Amino acid sequence: MGEESHFMLPVNARPSLFAVGSIKRIVAAAVVVGVGAGVPVVAATAANAAPVKSAPVHSVQAAAPQAPAGYTVQSGDSLTKIATTHHVQGGWQKLYDLNKSVLTDGPDKIHPGQHLTLGGAAPAPAAASAKPAAATPVAAAAPVANTPAALQALAASIVPANQLASFDQIISHESGWNIHATNPSSGAYGLPQALPGNKMASAGSDWQNNPATQLKWALQYMNTVYGSPNAAWAFWQVHHAY
Incomplete structure (x- = not known):
């Protein structure tokens, strides 16, 4: 490109910069425990049980234990201990309220053998869940490669399809598709070798490093001065500049 009148005229030869992761089953004895004094304990022993054939055992996930509907007081128990062990909602106070008809001596006096209603038991505390894995960082989109292709x-x-071949020829000859191409003699700059380069600021303030800005400016220049990229390429072939 040259003098201001043509915006760009031949100055010096433009640089051409080309780019590119057998279990046995045992029959247990049923145990019947009598509540109260003098009641004998009757138990069936394994020796008296009828033999059974071993059967294949399939591994299944054990269901979560269900809270019992009732509980028989054992020696050493207290309402607090029972409520805590069986996760009674409302604690020992709720347990006492549910069993006032049984605990006639008050909440501080309970006796082995008394059968208590547990009511709605709170679910057993769940094991602390594993700390969630940190989200995989999303890589920032890579900028468009400044290769000729x-x-x-x-x-x-950007350029109309019927003008693209001529536009490509001009840019190829002027800068070899190097957005930072600079003519060492005239100072013409960028893909279209604008002279001076800051003329491309009319298409965007990022003209020095943004190829889209440079290409938009080049198309505008060819349309304004020559009427189209086709006409600009025809001129270039005669004058080796535009």
Whole structure:
């Protein structure tokens, strides 16, 4: 490109910069425990049980234990101990309220053998869940590569298809598709070798490093001065500049 009148005229030869993771089953004895004094304990022993064939055992996940509907007081028990062990909602106070008809001596006097209603038991505390894995960071989108092929694809999205071949020829001869190409003699700059380079600021303040800005400016320049990239390429072939 040259003098201001043509915006760009031949100055010096433009640089051409080309780019590119057998279990046995045992029959247990049923144990019957009598509540009260003098009641004998009757138990069936394993020796008296009828033999059974071993059967294949399939591993299954054990269901969560269900809270018993009732509880028989044992020696050494207290309402607090029972409520805590069986996760009674409302604690020992609720347990006492549910069993006042049984605990006639008050909450502090309970006796082995007394059968207590547990009512609605709170679910057993769940094991602390594992700390959630940190989210995988999303990599920032990589900028468009400033290779000739990538820049030519960008030009195809800006320049009309019937003008693209001529536009490509001019940019190829002027800068070899190097967005930072600088003529050491005249100072012409960028893909279209604008002279001076800051003229491209009319298309965007990022003209020095944004290929889209440079390409938009080049298309505008060719349309304004020559009427189209086709006409600008025809001129270039005669004068080796535009």
